Amino acid sequence: MGVLTAAGWGALAAFSLVVGAWLAFRSRPVPATRVGMVMGFGSGALLAAIAYELVPTGFHQDVLLFSAFGLGGVVFFVTDAVVAGRRTMGAGSAERSLVIGTLLDGVPESLVLGIGVAVSGEVAVAFLVAVFVSNLPEAIGATATMRTHGHTKAQVYGLWWSIVAVSALAAAAGYVLYHVVPRADGGYVEAFAAGAVLTMLADSMIPEAYRQGGKATGLLAVLGFAVAGALSALE
Template sequence: MDVLFAALWGAAGAVSLVIGAWVAVHRRPPKRQVGLVMGFGSGALIAAVAYELVPPGGELSLWAFIALAGGAVVFFFVDRAASASSTGSADRSIVIGALLDGVPESMVLGMGVAAGGHVSIAFLVAVFLSNMPESLGATSGMLASGKTPRQAYRTWWSLVAVAAASAAVGYGILQLLPEADGHFAEAFAAGSVLAMLATSMMPEAYQRGGKATGLLTVLGFAVAGILSALG
């Protein structure tokens, strides 16, 4: 039953993707509001990278930064391959980024359950907060490009299922390899998050929200940072 508990935590962190899609479908927020929310989410993601995903100073290693670079490289090539076979740009890249950072993030949540029977609430909240603006912005782009709400929901529910499965895998890994930790998985996630932010989410947020997006980005960073400090 513990593995099911881990899977539920993985799904809990990712379900905000569906909530963001619901807001985009039913509320149809103006372009500027979407940009501002995406800016807030960008700041929350940067804080998650800084305080939750990159190992703390005493645990930094060459391999952690190799894993970080690996996450960026994988995002780059997967995004480029997808762009060669489909239309759309920013929304597609955000979905790919959500997948590539969501898998290792969920594995870390599952490892936390296996290690001590609990998860970092600060980390879970940071993931939850950052996922919603990602799906809000990407779903708005999907709808604008002609996709149906059903197609958008199918995309995000699929990612929730992947997150749940990834958390269960993380739980299983730590059961089989008690000495393993999630630092390399976290660093890989950090690399894919940073690459996605630089190429897709932040440029899209600024284009939609204008100069005020910078303020919301800092606010998102501050809120996620406070949650990390409290956790």
């Protein structure tokens, strides 16, 4: 049952992509300022999740943890650069680019959720909330873009539901990885994911939040950090 629980949490975290699509379709286009503000709040929440949930205890005493952290950033950066290059050259459909970009964010996060369930038997609430909130502006913005290119509701929802399914599988894989691989250490995987998520925040999410939401995103990022930090302290 544990692996199903992990898969369920992974699906729940990614379900906000569907919610974001629903919000985008429900009314007139969401103002960019509002999207940027939500993105700023989500960025702060993810930063808190990195600080309190992903970075393992004793991080400063283990060189390998630092190596895993750095490797996560390198892997994300290189993969994202390859995807960006394919977009520039016009390779692949818009849906394919969106799927790849979202998976770059979602798979490491889902793996961490699954590992967390395997390690402690319960989900890290602060990290779950951070992932859920950070997905909303991404889905709203991407859905709006797809609407302008003539994609139907069925196509858009099909895209997001497929990512929900992949996220569930990734969370289940994280759970299995911890239990099956000999000497599997969740701390190294979490450190790897922390590096990947932090690179994503610095490269794209925070700059985009500021571009759309303006200076208010700084305050909202702090509030997001405070909320996620408080949730982590209550666990």
